[in-house]
Amino acid sequence: MAWYPGAQKLELQPESDQQPAIRPTQLILHSIAAPWTPGRIYEYWRDSTNLESHFGLGYDGSLAQFIGTETRADANMHANLRADGTGAVSLESASNLQHTDPWTDAQIATIIRLGVWLHQQHGIPLRVCRSATDPGFGYHRLFPDWSDGGTACPGDARVRQFHDVIMPGIIAAANGQTPPAPAPTPAPTQEDDMPLNDADKQAIREIVRDTVRSGPPADRDAYADAYLLAYALAGEAPPGASDDLKNLCAWYHQAFQSCVAAVVDNRLAASALEEKVTAAVSAAVGPAVAQALGAGLEITITPKGN
């Protein structure tokens, strides 16, 4: 078992003890289609599926390792463990829900450092894999053998970065040169009223839904309220909403718009959004709002300012 000193160790059991050994010859990069921290990726592997990757990478470049690099992980189909005992090391990385966004500069820097370590530790050669079994570096969709029926993962933007920035960066750093500066990403805007697109709204609903599901058992009213809040946070009223409900939604939206816009701008880590939305859900299912909603919405709330 080998553990990368640059990663937080979050060992996944029983997989770490029970899965067979591999001799790692490849690194395969993935996007997880969720804006998750390494800790959240660990929880997902632990609680929601029997698949897993060796590493999890957050938007801020933070890295966790779940399984030693000489143990099989299950993210790459036929590349996980081959008949000759070789296998791929896998890294899942935070992305948007469609995995269409590029890796952040911080993510790229972490991947390059990990790539150098894998080269030094396991002798993974400094090249792009030339076939599904060829030792080297790659990304999930590079070969159909590495997925079940094909995949777009990690997305077009990240495939370009892999070839243009990451692979040259690993080679340069492993040879003791300064890696080329990553391509600059657009500077975040400082506007608080940035409109949300459909993907952002969908992301907010998913976070609210996950938060509600992962919390303590809630009653039906709490679920209904969280459903309403999900709409409110996305700046919409549910279909058929009364004027009172529309006002309530507008008020909630106003309250959280700046925080949501900050996340959309990548100015806040996704974990910070989760915390804020979790707090919002807690507030929404609190007695006062639940009572107001349950009482037929006979309340009038005027949105603050405009």
Ligand SMILES: [Zn+2]
């Ligand atoms: Zn993948």
